Amino acid sequence: MSQLAAVESPRWVRIGLIPLLQLVLALAVSSLVVLMIGEDPIRAFKIMIHGAISTEFGGLSNTLYYATNFIFTGLAVAVAFHAGLFNIGGEGQAYVAGLAVALVCLTLDSTLNVWFIAPLVVIGCAAFGALWGVIPGYLQAKRGSHIVVTTIMFNFIATALMSYALVVWISPLGGNSTDSRYWASDAVIPKVHELAPSLGFEASFSLLSPVLLVALACCALVWILIWRTRLGFAIRTVGSNPNAATYAGINANRVIIITMAISGALAGMMAFNEAYAAQGRLILNFTSGFGFMGIAVALMGRNHPFGIVLAALLFGALYQGGTELQFEIPSISPQMVLVIQGLVVFFTGALDRLIREPVEAVFQRRAIANANAAVAGGN
Amino acid sequence: MRTAFKLAAGIAMSAIAAVSQAQIKPSVIYDMGGKFDRSFNQASYTGAEAFKKETGISYTDFEITNEGQREQVMLRFAQRGFSPIVVAGFQQAPIVEKIAKQFPDTHFVMVDAVVDLPNVRSVIFKEHEGSFLVGALATMKSQNKAVGFIGGMDIPLIRKFGCGYEQGAKYINKDATVLANMTGTTPSAWNDPTKGSELAKAQFDKGVDVIYAAAGGTGVGVYQAAVDAGNLAIGVDSNQNYLHPGKMLTSMVKRVDLVTKTAFEDELNGKFTAGLQVVGLQEGGVDWALDEYNRDLLTEADIKRMGEIREGIIAGDIKVHNWEDTQSCTY
Known part of the structure; x- marks a missing residue:
């Protein structure tokens, strides 16, 4: 009987119902804020939703473009989280990976076409991101420096390094004073609205590119890694209890370093989407906080690739819908949009247990009652 | 009908x-x-x-x-x-x-x-023309005949500000000391009030008593340091005189x-x-700011002199060298 208390609530409750309730609560509080500035919350949410899913002006495809970034950074946080590591350095890892994009494109974009450059950029982004993740990983494993502190600091180092690189080395090669030149157009993955006519449909402008497919492939790979490989097992074991893992013969330090490399590489892939495909040039602060949003995405997606895709779509919709909202209702400033996004993060991340525990308790009680009934029936 | x-x-x-x-x-x-x-x-x-x-x-x-x-x-x-x-x-x-x-x-x-x-x-x-004007006023009001300039990021645009300022300062007094520092070479230099304040203090130690900041958010630190040390500061872009009434000598306004x-x-x-x-000055694109916050710092003679210099630049009698023309401040 007592072991039944540990029973988990059904999966659809954990990754479906609870996030939905959290979202509803966040939007309810947001609507109070919208009311406070004298706007109609129903109209505001209608504009946000329409702006995020409409196809007539590229709303849906821009949502997917943002989601592509969030999937990469969300996966990065999730992989580290399975090993019990809180990687808040996704921002810096992605930013440094932008340097790899610039290195590859500036040297090779006049000689190679997209089929050769894109794989090189992927390798470069993953390598630079991994490097920026593996150093804090090493410091955690071998020196005991806490990963939260080191990854935050590495964000600052990345910002300083990239500003310097952009201003001193990269912008003199043909860009403005704080960005690079555009990469040659036949060296860059075409965007969906550019591909659309040759595939027989029309699409309005958006920054969405086929990199979304790469992001989805990464989701599948992460799922296989975490739940279907020995390394994944080791990662999860270290995450649950490093001492037990060591006792069981797992080299926990090695696992930590490898996990941080994978995590950093995934974060670095965001630069592949943003600096290579979407913007087509390296821009100061191109990461725009997407790396930090990865934390919220991973939290809301319960560190599961499928949940991360859903959460990334939600946050993509919030970003794109927020842009439309600013556009349609002038009295709603970017700060207001930030409040709404913040409330969603607050209720799904920080106040997670507020809803999770009572709801799960209901389902656990029901499971126990069912089990008891089954036992009684068996007797 | x-x-x-x-x-x-x-x-x-x-x-x-x-x-x-x-x-x-x-x-x-x-x-x-x-x-x-x-x-x-x-x-x-x-x-x-x-x-x-x-x-x-x-x-x-x-x-x-x-x-x-x-x-x-x-x-x-x-x-x-x-x-x-x-x-x-x-x-x-x-x-x-x-x-x-x-x-x-x-x-x-x-x-x-x-x-x-x-x-x-x-x-x-023509930021150099506006900077010339505030540079002239800086020397007019400096007791030690030493004025300072704090730039944000070291880019040609900011050198243009600094060069105009130096010319204005030396126009009033050929022997005036003009100290110039840039906050940094990266964009963070636009928003580093702490470093701005340190650079300002270093200049004050060398005798500077009027300081001009063309450094975005870094300027806030420069102005605060000037107020704390009892010196005068000059604002930039918008009219920033109101930030420290009576302590801001003027602002070089860019009329966006x-x-x-x-x-x-x-x-x-x-x-x-x-x-x-x-x-530039002629088109009303740049100017120096005179309002209720800094009027008490100036005498009628100062205001008249500034008017004359302003007219001089517009008429072409006073030539202000643009740093960007030669990539240097030799004039």
Whole structure:
């Protein structure tokens, strides 16, 4: 009987119902804020939703473009989280990976076409991101420096390094004073609205590119890694209890370093989407906080690739819908949009247990009652 | 009968005028600093508001918060028929170039950068002229005949400020000491009040008692250090005299507000012209700020002298060297 208390609530409750309730609560509080500035919350949410899913002006495809970034950074946080590591350095890892994009494109974009450059950029982004993740990983494993502190600091180092690189080395090669030149157009993955006519449909402008497919492939790979490989097992074991893992013969330090490399590489892939495909040039602060949003995405997606895709779509919709909202209702400033996004993060991340525990308790009680009934029936 | 006809015609005319006015859909796109940055972006907002107040024509604006929005938003503005689209900040220049090509009938105004297209008006300011004026005032008010300059990021634009300031300071007194420091070589130099304050203190130790900051958010630290040390500071871009009343000697104002307002008015009157506009003292593009916050610091003679120098620059009697012409400050 007592072991039944540990029973988990059904999966659809954990990754479906609870996030939905959290979202509803966040939007309810947001609507109070919208009311406070004298706007109609129903109209505001209608504009946000329409702006995020409409196809007539590229709303849906821009949502997917943002989601592509969030999937990469969300996966990065999730992989580290399975090993019990809180990687808040996704921002810096992605930013440094932008340097790899610039290195590859500036040297090779006049000689190679997209089929050769894109794989090189992927390798470069993953390598630079991994490097920026593996150093804090090493410091955690071998020196005991806490990963939260080191990854935050590495964000600052990345910002300083990239500003310097952009201003001193990269912008003199043909860009403005704080960005690079555009990469040659036949060296860059075409965007969906550019591909659309040759595939027989029309699409309005958006920054969405086929990199979304790469992001989805990464989701599948992460799922296989975490739940279907020995390394994944080791990662999860270290995450649950490093001492037990060591006792069981797992080299926990090695696992930590490898996990941080994978995590950093995934974060670095965001630069592949943003600096290579979407913007087509390296821009100061191109990461725009997407790396930090990865934390919220991973939290809301319960560190599961499928949940991360859903959460990334939600946050993509919030970003794109927020842009439309600013556009349609002038009295709603970017700060207001930030409040709404913040409330969603607050209720799904920080106040997670507020809803999770009572709801799960209901389902656990029901499971126990069912089990008891089954036992009684068996007797 | 005739009066009635006249009246009817008048009403019809004003109705037509109202319609043609209503067809004008001006707009502003601010850069990431945001609409209320007390400086550059806020100036465009002020200009747009002034236009709205005078004509009753409303405008649309947008504050960029991430790189992904730039192209999307500018494109949507153009698609919805907004014109002119006033774009503040040199970082938007590559996007203006892209979108303006796609919408040849839409008018764009690029502030602080040059985009050479037939439907784009690019506006560049003669910051060296305004800086010359405040440099002259700095030496006039400096007891030690030592004045300081704190630049933000070390780029040609800021050297242009510093060089104009130095010329102004030496115009009043050839032997005046002019110290200049740049905060850094990276964009973080625009927002490092701590370092700004340290650099200011270092200059004060060397005898500087009037200091000019052209350093964005870093300036706040410079002004505070000047106030703490009992020295005078000079603001930049917007009129910042109000930040420390009685302690800010003046501000070198860059009239982005006028540029915005003029662009809207030109569109309204059908007089929009594309091409490069370089605005200085003569065009009212730059100036020194005199208001209730700094008037008590100045004597009538100071104000008269400043007026003379100003006229001198406009008339061409006083030549102000532009750093960008020779990439150096030898004049």
